[in-house]
């Protein structure tokens with residue numbers, strides 16, 4: 001990794017503009033990663049252009065170009081990702097000579113909540129070493145006198161996805177499961193609910209590449225493919241840029257939790273709207289119940305099942321419930337899980353799924369995993385174990401022991 005050409009020395013090469021319509025579509029269009037017919041993750045490589053349009057948009061994004069220096073300090077070199085409330089850029093900190101992640105918040109309240117909760121975490125959570133905690137913050141002004149908040153983080157990545165999990169050892173995957181549960185337990189101990197535990201917010205660590213030239217970084221992480229933001233009459237130039245692809249050999253085994261945009265103190269009132277993606281969202285949240293620590297536990301188990309089975313979160317429900325009938329939050333959504341007359345499909349139940357996705361395991365291991373999952377995937381939030389209880393659960397411990405974690 002000892003390429004000493006200083007990163008900012010190269011001022012010309014800041015990625016490739018799309019050459020034709022095919023590349024443009026490749027950049028903008030959604031893709032779907034599927035496994036035996038189950039959608040794993042659907043999404044676009046870049047944020048939709050209309051999120052830069054101020055019309056009817058209270059959460060407008062800040063336009064950025066590769067090669068720009070933000071706050072007279074951060075040279076933007078690549079894209080790391082985007083979410084509902086931000087774009088995230090890889091930048092070279094010209095002062096400290098290291099790579100950082102810049103989370104450039106959209107206008108609106110999300111950025112304020114994330115900073116407020118992060119400050120709360122810094123004050124109250126004992127071990128923050130596996131949480132994405134900002135190291136600095138600054139503001140970027142718009143032409144209309146509004147300001148975008150920017151949070152500076154150490155660079156991490158990549159987040160978990162089916163394909164890379166299949167190539168990852170069980171020891172690393174189960175170590176990630178244990179680390180994440182400990183992280184959730186320490187957040188809960190401080191009275192904080194994350195509310196958005198999903199695979200995109202769980203990331204491996206990444207070996208530093210600060211010493212490399214930009215071209216060497218592009219060689220490792222992929223060259224940015226970019227397009228000037230189309231259709232919007234922008235007050236400042238900006239680009240839609242494809243994100244980095246972190247090679248597996250740069251990944252470390254440390255497992256992090258990010259994105260506190262929806263997080264809240266259990267005592268906070270009222271709760272702002274927002275849900276994790278459907279596969280990770282507990283039935284109580286989908287049925288307008290107030291968020292609780294137990295919602296995080298459901299989402300945690302969905303991530304555990306990703307890590308263990310490399311399969312998306314369990315899409316069906318195990319028991320009936322009464323009080324949520326008719327309260328479904330998503331228009332057109334089904335209350336079919338509630339139908340007590342439905343009988344379970346034995347080929348499709350938990351045990352069958354575990355056996356299908358992990359034919360390499362023995363019966364004892366499968367029974368432990370089934371026991372763990374069925375304790376958490378229950379309708380009634382008050383019946384789910386807490387993070388601390390699950391860490392002590394004999395089946396959870398047996399699985400961790402088996403994989404040396």
Ligand SMILES: Nc1ncnc2c1ncn2[C@@H]1O[C@H](COP(=O)(O)OP(=O)(O)OP(=O)(O)O)[C@@H](O)[C@H]1O
Pocket residue numbers: 080081082083084085086087088101103132153154155156157159196200201258259260261
């Ligand atoms: N420190 C980091 N290092 C590397 N990549 C990061 C970092 N922080 C964020 N990312 C990437 O940017 C993406 C968006 O970040 P994040 O989830 O924090 O944004 P958000 O706008 O709060 O999203 P959401 O819609 O989930 O609330 C992440 O999924 C991840 O791919």
